Each structure stands twice: as C-alpha cells, then as structure tokens.
Amino acid sequence: MSDKADIQRRPVNRALPVLLGPAYLWLAVTVFLPLSAMVYFSFLSETPIGGREAVWTLSNYGEFFDKAFYRTLMWRSFRLGAEVTLLCFLFGFPCAYVLAKMVKGRWREALFLLVILPFWSNALVRIFSWTMVLRGNGVLERLVNVFLPDVGSLNLMFTYPAILIGLVHSYLPYMILTCYISIQAIDDDLIEAARSMGAGRFTVFRRILLPLALPGIMAGSILTFVPVIGSFMEPRLLGGRNGTFIGTVIEDQFTAVFNWPLGAALSFIMLGFVLIVLLLAAPMIRRAST
Amino acid sequence: MKRPTRYLTTLSKVYLGVILLFLYVPIVVMAVMSFNASPLYALPLELTLDWYRALASNHKLIDAGINSLKLAVMTTVIASLLGTAAALAFFRYEFPGKRLLQILLYPPIAIPWLIIGTSMLIFFFWIGIGRGLHAMLLGHVALALPYVVIVVSARLAGFDRTLEEAARSLGASPLQVLRYVTLPYLLPGVVAAGLFAFAVSFDQFVVSYFLAVPGVSTLPVEIYTAIRKGFTPEVNAIATLVISVSMVLLLAVARLYKFGGTR
Numbered sequence: 001m002s003d004k005a006d007i008q009r010r011p012v013n014r015a016l017p018v019l020l021g022p023a024y025l026w027l028a029v030t031v032f033l034p035l036s037a038m039v040y041f042s043f044l045s046e047t048p049i050g051g052r053e054a055v056w057t058l059s060n061y062g063e064f065f066d067k068a069f070y071r072t073l074m075w076r077s078f079r080l081g082a083e084v085t086l087l088c089f090l091f092g093f094p095c096a097y098v099l100a101k102m103v104k105g106r107w108r109e110a111l112f113l114l115v116i117l118p119f120w121s122n123a124l125v126r127i128f129s130w131t132m133v134l135r136g137n138g139v140l141e142r143l144v145n146v147f148l149p150d151v152g153s154l155n156l157m158f159t160y161p162a163i164l165i166g167l168v169h170s171y172l173p174y175m176i177l178t179c180y181i182s183i184q185a186i187d188d189d190l191i192e193a194a195r196s197m198g199a200g201r202f203t204v205f206r207r208i209l210l211p212l213a214l215p216g217i218m219a220g221s222i223l224t225f226v227p228v229i230g231s232f233m234e235p236r237l238l239g240g241r242n243g244t245f246i247g248t249v250i251e252d253q254f255t256a257v258f259n260w261p262l263g264a265a266l267s268f269i270m271l272g273f274v275l276i277v278l279l280l281a282a283p284m285i286r287r288a289s290t
Numbered sequence: 291m292k293r294p295t296r297y298l299t300t301l302s303k304v305y306l307g308v309i310l311l312f313l314y315v316p317i318v319v320m321a322v323m324s325f326n327a328s329p330l331y332a333l334p335l336e337l338t339l340d341w342y343r344a345l346a347s348n349h350k351l352i353d354a355g356i357n358s359l360k361l362a363v364m365t366t367v368i369a370s371l372l373g374t375a376a377a378l379a380f381f382r383y384e385f386p387g388k389r390l391l392q393i394l395l396y397p398p399i400a401i402p403w404l405i406i407g408t409s410m411l412i413f414f415f416w417i418g419i420g421r422g423l424h425a426m427l428l429g430h431v432a433l434a435l436p437y438v439v440i441v442v443s444a445r446l447a448g449f450d451r452t453l454e455e456a457a458r459s460l461g462a463s464p465l466q467v468l469r470y471v472t473l474p475y476l477l478p479g480v481v482a483a484g485l486f487a488f489a490v491s492f493d494q495f496v497v498s499y500f501l502a503v504p505g506v507s508t509l510p511v512e513i514y515t516a517i518r519k520g521f522t523p524e525v526n527a528i529a530t531l532v533i534s535v536s537m538v539l540l541l542a543v544a545r546l547y548k549f550g551g552t553r
Contacts, residue, residue, distance in 0.1 A: 019379035034413035230402025
C-alpha cells in the first residue's frame, strides 16, 4: 500500500472488481491454480488419470536426491545458464555502451531497433536458422574452409558449443536492451569529470559505468539466466544427443514418459534452485535498485 | 573536453557491425536457402519459388497457420481489453492489496515457460478443459496480459489527471470522461500493447507445444515437429514467412512506442 498522503484517495467503489476481476480471474485459472495443481501432483505416487489410484508420497523429491543423474543434469543446466549469461554480458555490455554513448541521433535509433528486433521475433525459428549455419558442410564450415582450407570439418552441430551459440543469440538482445537503458541514464558530465581529473578508461569503467549500470546488468542477467535453466527446445535442436539438460528431462516426463508427478517435482526443485541463486544475488540486486 | 579518439570510434563501429552480423546472418541464410532449388542446401544457389509453391498445397501447415492467426487475433483482443481495464484500475484507485496484485503480474513472465506450460497441461487435463485451441487461447492470453498491463501503465504514467478533473467539473459523466478524455490519450499505448500481445501469441512455442493435440496445432509447433522429423527447404519457407510477420509487427510497435527513448 502506498503511504503517500498526497495521493487523492477515492473511495473503493464498484468499478474496481469490474476492472480488475476479469484479468485476475483469467490469471488465476491459467497460472495460479495450475501451479497449485502442480504442487499437489508432485506429491502423488502416480498420474491420477484414467482411474489409477494415487497415494501421497515424497518419493518424487527423493528420486532427485537419490540419483546422481538428476543432480548432474541440474548442475549442467546451471552451468549452461551461467555461461550463457556471462557471454551475453561480455558481448552485450560493450554493444550497449557504444549504442548509448558513441552513436548519436537517427543512427542510434535505427541501430537500436535493429539490435532488439530479433528479440521478440520467433525464438524457435531463430534456433532453427542456426542449424543452417552450423551443420556439417554448412555455411560456417564453407566460410572457414575458404580462408583456412586445412581446418576441414568443424563438427559444431549437435555439440555443447552449438547450444551455447544458439542461446547467446537468443538472449543477447535482452542483455543489450537492459544495459542500454541504464547506461543511457548515466550523465555524460560524470564521465567527463572523471576523465578530466585523470581517470583512465578502465577506472571510469570500474568506478562509474559498472556501478551505475548495475541495475541493467542484473535485470539482463536474471532475464537470461532463468529462462535458460528451463530451456528444452534449444538443447534438443542444436545439441542432439549432447542436449540433455534438466529442462529436456522435465519435458520428457510430460510428453514421452507420462510420469507427471516426477516432472512436477523436478520442476519445483529447479524453481527452488533458481530461487536460491536469486537470493544469493539479492544483495547485489538490492544495491542495484537503490 | 576529451573526445573519443578516431581509432576508438572506428573500432566501436566495427564491433557493432560484428554483433549485427551475428544476430542477422543465420536468419538471412535461412531465408536465402528457402529460395534454393537444392533440397540438400547445396551451393551455388539456384533460385526457385518451388518451396513456397509446395507450401500452398501443404494443408497441415496452412491449417496450423490459420490456427496461429486466429489465436493471435483473439489473444490480442482479449488481453488488450482485460489488461487495459486492470491498468486503469491501478492508475485510478488506491486500495488494500494493490501492491500484491501488481506483484502477481510477474510470475507469468518470470517463471520459465516450461513450468507454466506443463502446469497448464496438468491442470487443464485434470479439471476437464483438456487440450486444443481453447486451452491454447487460455494460455496465450495469460502470457500476454502482464505485458499489456505494463505497457498501458507506462503510457498512463504520463497522463495529466487534472484533464479528467477538468472534464468532470465541466459536467461530463464518468463514462464520458473515459470515452472523450482518457481513452483517446491511451490509444497509442493500447495499440502498442495489442501488437505486443499479438507477437507473444503468434511466436509462442512452449505453451502451445504442451497444449496442442495431434491435428490441432500452431505454426511454431508444426515447424518444430517438421524440424525434428528431418526438414526440407519447405520448413525454411514457412519459417521465413513467420519471422517476416513478426519483424514487420515489431517495426509497427516501435513506431508507436519509442523503445530507445529520445535524448
């Protein structure tokens, strides 16, 4: 609740349920009730559909802690998330800086649009487009062979690097967008002042740019890290047999194995780990938002 | 005043160029290959429209395309209406629980779609809604709604409330104020939000994937199935069309709603 006294308080009237009711009823039926149902299912011994009897159990959660297989996969997914996030930051931050501070006027508007245009376009199609580039005897291999005829086959398709490339391609515009917004808000005079007092480029970066752009960096990192942990389509298409992650195993439980309770439990364990990472990052997020 | 050296300016331009190449080359390659006669993507390029012609007689893909468009249009209408109403309520009224309701908009955005999609599958199956187009519509609207509320709220933030009060004091009824003062101001925001909603639905793969039934699916789901079965340039053709639609839409959004801000 807001405690600002200057906000004119109108009496809560009949318009409120009419305006808010439909939206939140919709969200309740499609998001909040389903998530609750998923919690319930994660404690069942069987999928209670088709007359099968299910009893309460903790074994779905136990499965995760018993079997090294799931732990390894969770670890793999977290490593993937961390690596994609780091790469997006390393490539995206300089790009955001150049856009925000070194390009001016119309050019900036046009270039900015070009950078974030792929961001909302079809994710699946963009991953598919990489198969054209990475496949054996594909565009990348031919290009490399023109310049370096000795390299021969690159064998990139269906490897871990292929998944990395595809995911960085998917989430880079996100990182550039959030970093751009916070870099743009930094006053040029601040940088000029530091420079005129003798600060080197690196000092300016470390003492001014990085701290002031932290909100954007954190937002971009979270928006990249969380969906990458839950990705399954990208590893399947670009990773082939090397593309097994916690996301693909969860998907299997729902579409191939039909062990919904196990899938539900794994989903919540994954969410739990994501939450732990966010909590660990919380001091930084808090610093970023003040 | 120190200005960036020439050398640095050139370097930064080159860097931007490399990033843009990375973002666009795969898409361009895919589009070019859809005009290539060889089904094995052999080079040199031999131009043909055969794959687009083949699309015209591929009923599966056409049906999926029609489903995608229907869903996107319905999602746009429903999400824009419900979302704008909610944004107005948040703008106009102070009430207990307001903050909580605003926070509740974030789970659909922040929780991985894999979990949102599978939980919908569980719940819809369980209570008898089942899968199919109606289930996908329920899901798409839920994903688009929070974005609509956020975009419309952003537009409302710049609204001068004294305008409404002036209209009231001149004798306009609350409905007249809404019709002649608030809504005209809101229109660009609502249109941008609507286009956003359309894009969210049209490009949605994960949630549709879990809620599709064989025979009733959307373009992204059909494209995914085709890729996994082993693809032909026909897939490139439809993928090129899909990405063209979303890019044109986003350019339209960008014209209405300045992403970069002006400074």
